[in-house]
Amino acid sequence: MSEPSEHVRRNRVSWETGSDAYQQRNRRQLNRWDRLGWGIWDIPEEDLGALGDVSGLDALEFGCGACQLGIRVAMRGARVVGLDFSAHQLKHARGNMDETGVRFPLVQANGEQAPFREGSFDLVFCDHGVMGFADPFRTVPEVARVLRPGGRFVFNVPTPIIWLCWSDDPDEPAGNVLHRSYFDMRSLDWQESDGPWTEFNLPYGEWIRLFRRHGLVVEDLIELRPEEEADTTYEDIAPLEWARRWPGENIWVIRGVS
Ligand SMILES: C[S@@+](CC[C@H](N)C(=O)[O-])C[C@H]1O[C@@H](n2cnc3c(N)ncnc32)[C@H](O)[C@@H]1O
Secondary structure: OOOOOHHHHHHHHHHHHHHHHHHHHHHHHHOOOOOOEEOOOOEEHHHHOOOOOOOOOEEEEEOOOOOHHHHHHHHOOOEEEEEEOOHHHHHHHHHHHHHHOOOOOEEEOOHHHOOOOOOOEEEEEEEOOHHHHOOHHHHHHHHHHHEEEEEEEEEEEEOHHHHHHOOOOOOOOOOOOOOOOOOOOOEEEEEEOOEEEEEEOOOHHHHHHHHHHOOEEEEEEEEOOOOOOOOOOOOOOOOHHHHHHOOOEEEEEEEEOO
16 A cells, blocks of 8 residues: 555644544534434435435445444444544544444545455445545545445535635635635645645536546535524534525535446
């Protein structure tokens, strides 16, 4: 296995440093075991149908963090494996497993070099997991490799639209001004008090062409719109009025060709 890329090293340090504060800040939203919600506005799976029926599937949570999503997917009958490169995040995952009594294997690894055999999973899924923090030109081929023919790849990431609307200040939520080039979108380097990190995204057409090059086809693109009274612990991403007008997150629903 080759050395991890520079952005992977940087992001791993950032997650190791920030994990405890992140879990504490978002626990009220993330650890609601009675519901399976998506994204920063916690929109119920029942309203979106992004994952559908998962019972009996071999499923990989790709960038599981503290496994709040994976635990709920396991509660619905999937055989889940959680992958994450952060030891601190996986420590919180074990805590959540103790809290809920739901247990599955956890693998500490870089998603750009997933340590699984070809065709290991029926479903690869994440909610702001590896897919927003690693290079899609490395992760999409890896997911295509570990997915079984006809398997599904379901992941939520920030939209290209919200990328254009963030300023260079990571604490400033999305506004109404376009700050960067759409066509040159690939990576964004952020600088915060506890260190730098990098996020990734692509223009819509590039995502679609990248999927197709690796034998994956788009079944749906679910653009998340919060309810009028929605609440979030992620206030730094976008104000509610913004997210009611423009999609800040989208769930790609992708299928491997049978
Ligand atoms: C926002 S969390 C996602 C977990 C959960 N859904 C949540 O929203 O808290 C992103 C996770 O992706 C992990 N991650 C980022 N880049 C990764 C990579 N290249 N390989 C493995 N894990 C990665 C981070 O450690 C972090 O736990």
